[in-house]
Amino acid sequence: MAGTIRDVAREAGVSQATAARALAGYGYVSPATRHRVRKAATSIGYRPNVVARSLVSGATKTIGVVVGDIENPFFAGAARGIADVLERDGYTLLLANSDEDLGRERRAVEALRARQVDGLAVVPSSGDDGAHLAAILREGRPVVLLDRPIAGLAVDAVLVDNRAGAERAVHHLASLGHRRIGLVGDSPGIVSTGERIDGYRTALAAAGAPVDDALVSLGGSTIDEGHRLARALLDRPDRPSALFTVNNFMTAGALGAIRELNLRIPEDVALVGFDDLDWTTLVDPPITVVAQPVAELGRAVAERLLERLRGDLGPPQELRLRTRLVVRGSCGGRA
Amino acid sequence: MAGTIRDVAREAGVSQATAARALAGYGYVSPATRHRVRKAATSIGYRPNVVARSLVSGATKTIGVVVGDIENPFFAGAARGIADVLERDGYTLLLANSDEDLGRERRAVEALRARQVDGLAVVPSSGDDGAHLAAILREGRPVVLLDRPIAGLAVDAVLVDNRAGAERAVHHLASLGHRRIGLVGDSPGIVSTGERIDGYRTALAAAGAPVDDALVSLGGSTIDEGHRLARALLDRPDRPSALFTVNNFMTAGALGAIRELNLRIPEDVALVGFDDLDWTTLVDPPITVVAQPVAELGRAVAERLLERLRGDLGPPQELRLRTRLVVRGSCGGRA
DNA sequence: GTGAAAGCGCTAACAC
DNA sequence: GTGTTAGCGCTTTCAC
Numbered sequence: 073m074a075g076t077i078r079d080v081a082r083e084a085g086v087s088q089a090t091a092a093r094a095l096a097g098y099g100y101v102s103p104a105t106r107h108r109v110r111k112a113a114t115s116i117g118y119r120p121n122v123v124a125r126s127l128v129s130g131a132t133k134t135i136g137v138v139v140g141d142i143e144n145p146f147f148a149g150a151a152r153g154i155a156d157v158l159e160r161d162g163y164t165l166l167l168a169n170s171d172e173d174l175g176r177e178r179r180a181v182e183a184l185r186a187r188q189v190d191g192l193a194v195v196p197s198s199g200d201d202g203a204h205l206a207a208i209l210r211e212g213r214p215v216v217l218l219d220r221p222i223a224g225l226a227v228d229a230v231l232v233d234n235r236a237g238a239e240r241a242v243h244h245l246a247s248l249g250h251r252r253i254g255l256v257g258d259s260p261g262i263v264s265t266g267e268r269i270d271g272y273r274t275a276l277a278a279a280g281a282p283v284d285d286a287l288v289s290l291g292g293s294t295i296d297e298g299h300r301l302a303r304a305l306l307d308r309p310d311r312p313s314a315l316f317t318v319n320n321f322m323t324a325g326a327l328g329a330i331r332e333l334n335l336r337i338p339e340d341v342a343l344v345g346f347d348d349l350d351w352t353t354l355v356d357p358p359i360t361v362v363a364q365p366v367a368e369l370g371r372a373v374a375e376r377l378l379e380r381l382r383g384d385l386g387p388p389q390e391l392r393l394r395t396r397l398v399v400r401g402s403c404g405g406r407a
Numbered sequence: 408m409a410g411t412i413r414d415v416a417r418e419a420g421v422s423q424a425t426a427a428r429a430l431a432g433y434g435y436v437s438p439a440t441r442h443r444v445r446k447a448a449t450s451i452g453y454r455p456n457v458v459a460r461s462l463v464s465g466a467t468k469t470i471g472v473v474v475g476d477i478e479n480p481f482f483a484g485a486a487r488g489i490a491d492v493l494e495r496d497g498y499t500l501l502l503a504n505s506d507e508d509l510g511r512e513r514r515a516v517e518a519l520r521a522r523q524v525d526g527l528a529v530v531p532s533s534g535d536d537g538a539h540l541a542a543i544l545r546e547g548r549p550v551v552l553l554d555r556p557i558a559g560l561a562v563d564a565v566l567v568d569n570r571a572g573a574e575r576a577v578h579h580l581a582s583l584g585h586r587r588i589g590l591v592g593d594s595p596g597i598v599s600t601g602e603r604i605d606g607y608r609t610a611l612a613a614a615g616a617p618v619d620d621a622l623v624s625l626g627g628s629t630i631d632e633g634h635r636l637a638r639a640l641l642d643r644p645d646r647p648s649a650l651f652t653v654n655n656f657m658t659a660g661a662l663g664a665i666r667e668l669n670l671r672i673p674e675d676v677a678l679v680g681f682d683d684l685d686w687t688t689l690v691d692p693p694i695t696v697v698a699q700p701v702a703e704l705g706r707a708v709a710e711r712l713l714e715r716l717r718g719d720l721g722p723p724q725e726l727r728l729r730t731r732l733v734v735r736g737s738c739g740g741r742a
Numbered sequence: 743g744t745g746a747a748a749g750c751g752c753t754a755a756c757a758c
Numbered sequence: 759g760t761g762t763t764a765g766c767g768c769t770t771t772c773a774c
Contacts, residue, residue, distance in 0.1 A: 351686035459767035
């Protein structure tokens with residue numbers, strides 16, 4: 073079984089080059105020969121060795137994907153979107169998790185680079201350190217940022233309108249009469265989070281509500297952290313009347329904290345989250361959220377990568393996809 | 408920048424072979440030479456080309472992972488577990504989704520095989536067709552099955568005790584007085600699902616409850632399908648008093664259906680699900696579930712793969728990890 | 743200790 | 759049309 077293209081050639085009684093041509097379908101080969109070669113190939117169960125091909129062609133037909141954590145449904149959804157479009161073109165994904173740590177991200181990028189990926193989709197954990205990616209770009213390999221830009225790095229990026237989304241969410245809360253609105257978030261160093269915090273502040277200011285830093289509770293990127301951070305807010309004597317959570321982990325954590333304290337939503341505390349996951353409609357009341365076009369985000373990244381791979385040398389494009397406020401029952405008012 | 412090992416050699420004034428030895432750290436190289444080569448390498452920014460190395464060594468330091476759908480938290484968790492242990496040994500994951508379709512799975516496996524992955528972790532979508540995997544094994548590349556076995560295929564597998572888990576869940580329901588217990592599941596062709604259905608039947612029989620096939624609602628592997636399948640059961644005039652859902656998608660779908668019909672849990676209908684996701688504690692009442700050791704499952708698969716990669720030629724091992732019934736409030740009784 | 747040389751399996755000129 | 763030949767960048771004998 074197995075065997076190389078040489079075995080096929082021998083079996084078919086032609087030269088190795090002819091076998092290669094017949095199999096890869098380039099150059100001239102007589103139909104008869106092609107047929108013979110094809111038969112020989114299947115008869116010995118020939119499988120082209122993509123590694124060898126890559127060494128020659130320089131293309132591996134693989135795309136590296138670096139996300140914070142594939143267990144986060146947001147990243148999983150985006151990865152799925154990427155995979156779906158890339159797969160149609162014969163690409164395979166090399167996946168790595170950064171855990172929102174720049175060091176890990178660098179190592180992941182390095183490992184993928186060494187594996188000669190044709191392109192890279194990355195969710196950068198830092199908004200101002202893109203040296204590792206700049207190096208890749210310099211080699212002529214396309215990189216497309218997903219969800220977050222990097223200041224000073226000229227590179228394609230597919231993002232969402234975080235500021236507008238957060239603003240709309242907080243405005244919704246303010247319009248319902250809330251004045252003390254707390255924010256539960258992970259690191260502001262994560263650009264998307266930073267932008268959402270900005271949007272929160274802007275909305276607060278626009279509503280003439282006090283912007284009290286004591287109501288901004290920031291920490292790590294896990295559900296447990298979200299829980300802890302929400303508790304810090306809810307345990308205050310002057311508890312905020314509403315919470316805005318910057319992503320689905322924070323929403324889950326905050327909801328857990330609210331349950332733990334036996335607070336009612338929205339009577340005791342209203343809640344708006346960023347990210348629309350299925351479970352947000354299953355809890356009672358269903359959560360009002362800022363929905364992101366997750367799959368589309370991934371697909372757009374893949375499309376951009378494909379364009380670059382096909383030779384597009386135009387200036388970097390930044391695409392901002394729109395978010396949507398989905399009003400459900402967690403803020404009171406109409407619901 | 409960039410450059411090959413030849414450039415390093417020239418820069419260091421040694422032969423290409425010596426440069427290779429110094430860099431890869433095998434064979435004899437004088438400390439002085441090694442130092443010189445290393446310096447030359449960093450000075451020109453040398454990056455080994457893993458593709459070329461792979462062509463020679465035959466090992467790519469990549470592992471293919473085929474799951475049903477990375478958006479399913481169960482698979483995402485397992486993938487994360489795999490990645491965590493494999494990464495320590497310098498491996499990178501090539502990820503593919505099968506969507507529980509054997510054709511897609513075959514194509515994915517083929518694509519990964521062509522890319523010369525050193526090993527494969529797959530969640531097989533069929534329990535009786537393992538020809539594509541047998542072919543890989545014959546080539547001497549290790550394959551470890553995740554979550555589901557394949558009948559007649561001698562291969563390592565890391566599974567969970569689906570039957571016992573389902574049995575315990577349904578027994579729990581029966582012990583609370585339920586006699587008409589419905590099951591919401593995806594395809595019984597998916598072995599883990601099939602085993603859970605078996606466990607359900609066994610528990611029913613043991614409890615002396617009627618095993619009514621009309622109460623077994625089977626279909627596709629999505630939340631929407633779970634919703635539809637649960638509705639089919641709940642819309643019956645002789646509605647079951649309890650539902651057992653075979654995985655997290657079915658649980659989410661069933662819960663949606665229950666909400667839609669404004670039924671109370673557990674008064675109108677009790678619920679036990681398979682898979683313990685964070686949101687199951689956030690809904691009201693929190694859902695009683697059969698918890699699977701998801702991350703451990705992934706880690707065990709990776710460990711087995713690593714053992715095989717290190718030369719273990721022993722007979723195939725089947726590891727069954729234990730599940731745990733987590734009693735919460737969705738079945739009434741003590742809660 | 744170091745260098746020369748032979749491939750790994752494939753693509754792609756370039757001849758014939 | 760088909761065969762010959764030269765690599766892709768690296769590892770690895772085998773001499774010296």
